[in-house]
Amino acid sequence: MAFFRPRVSREAEVRYHADQEISKGFPDLIDKARQAEQTLRDLRAAAVDDVELLAAGQAFDRALTEALRAAESGQRATFGVKAYDDRIARRKAKATPAGAMWTSEVDRLRTLREDNRMWGIPQVPRAVPAAG
16 A cells, blocks of 8 residues: 655745745845945935935835845745645754754844834924914
């Protein structure tokens, strides 16, 4: 009597290959985020007005979001195709060295993005409309 393991779903295979393609751009995206961060730091050091800081902070946020999406794709692709359908396979994959590396990178980027959203993007004062 033969026992056959169920294959992974076709959807999981498609998502796996898509994540592999997206994660290939991670090094370029993280470099872009580093450049945006350096620009933001340079503008802060030069004590420019809040409008320029706002634009630089938003550009840094967009760069971090793109890098985070690529890192999450790399994390899922590293976990393997089975992890898309099976939570136990996903937990086991997180415990591997490669899985732990991607998980820590995703957590680091999320923390950096939230820190930028909370403190890095200045609130530009807006004029209050006159009561009319």
